[in-house]
Amino acid sequence: MNTCECRDRHERRRVVLTGGPGAGKTAVLELIRQSFCTHVRVLPEAASIIFGGGFPRSAHDESRRATQRAIFYVQRELEAEADPYNPAIVLCDRGTVDGVAYWPGTSDLWSSVGTTLEEQLRRYDAIIHLRTPTAGLGYNHQNPLRTESAGQAAEIDARIEHAWERHPRRFVVEASSDFLEKAGRALEVLRGEMPECCKRHVVPALAAFHGVNRAEPVRSMDEPVIVNHS
Numbered sequence: 001m002n003t004c005e006c007r008d009r010h011e012r013r014r015v016v017l018t019g020g021p022g023a024g025k026t027a028v029l030e031l032i033r034q035s036f037c038t039h040v041r042v043l044p045e046a047a048s049i050i051f052g053g054g055f056p057r058s059a060h061d062e063s064r065r066a067t068q069r070a071i072f073y074v075q076r077e078l079e080a081e082a083d084p085y086n087p088a089i090v091l092c093d094r095g096t097v098d099g100v101a102y103w104p105g106t107s108d109l110w111s112s113v114g115t116t117l118e119e120q121l122r123r124y125d126a127i128i129h130l131r132t133p134t135a136g137l138g139y140n141h142q143n144p145l146r147t148e149s150a151g152q153a154a155e156i157d158a159r160i161e162h163a164w165e166r167h168p169r170r171f172v173v174e175a176s177s178d179f180l181e182k183a184g185r186a187l188e189v190l191r192g193e194m195p196e197c198c199k200r201h202v203v204p205a206l207a208a209f210h211g212v213n214r215a216e217p218v219r220s221m222d223e224p225v226i227v228n229h230s
Contacts, residue, residue: 004037006197010088013125014079015193016095017186018164020132020157022150023175028130028183029093035187036089039198041082045093046074061104065112068099072113079123088198089190095127096120097167101159117166126169128189130182132157133175 017025025045033042050070051057058064075096082090097120103109110116132153164170171189176182191199 004039004198006037006039008195008197010039010086010195010198012083012087012090013193014090014092014123015126015128015190016092016097016124016164017128017130017190018094018098018160019130020160021153023130023132023157024179024182025093025130027179028186029091031183031187032091032190036190036194037198039086039088040091040190040194041085041087041089042091043078043082043093046071046078047094049074064102064104065107065109068103068109069113072096072099072109088195089193091190092124095124097124097163098160100163101156121164121167124167126189126193127164127167127171128186129161129164129170129172130186131172131175 017028019025029042032040050067055067055070056063057067075092075094079090079092097117099109100117110120134150134154161172173182173186173189
């Protein structure tokens with residue numbers, strides 16, 4: 001994270017970085033920490049806090065619902081904790097809406113936690129969705145908290161995309177055989193969400209990606225959808 005001499009009062013924008021298992025969020029978040037100024041506040045993942053702290057993992061539907069409620073409440077409080085620090089961007093490692101993709105059974109997550117999908121979508125200004133790669137494009141199990149196969153990960157990724165599909169500013173970064181290319185496109189999307197006073201403090205790490213055709217692998221709901229078929 002780089003220092004920034006800007007002392008302006010920022011209008012906080014809350015951005016979600018999401019995607020299925022193995023999509024590369026951890027690596028992209030580390031690049032963001034290295035590349036952007038201190039006014040980009042990166043939050044930890046609520047699920048990692050909960051599971052890393054020993055919260056039980058069970059296949060029983062009621063246990064899985066309890067897990068998603070716990071993640072929802074921790075996520076919401078993580079976001080609240082970030083706001084007092086004058087951030088230009090609060091970058092969320094997943095958002096509250098991700099829980100829909102993991103909620104089992106026919107009951108409804110939102111009634112269970114006393115809210116609505118519309119209310120939760122309004123919490124966020126933009127969504128960056130990193131697509132999960134296939135096994136041929138580099139899906140792996142290096143994260144010890146990851147239990148899904150490549151096929152299961154792809155199914156979760158599709159459910160996450162469906163969960164967020166009604167958000168008006170959603171950017172989908174397709175999988176690529178070159179992960180740095182994929183990461184560079186995600187960083188460029190995030191840079192576009194920053195105020196002008198902070199954009200100039202982005203370190204030259206993005207320069208390596210300036211020659212990439214960014215239109216092809218990034219789908220924005222504000223623009224014609226272009227799908228990378230790699």
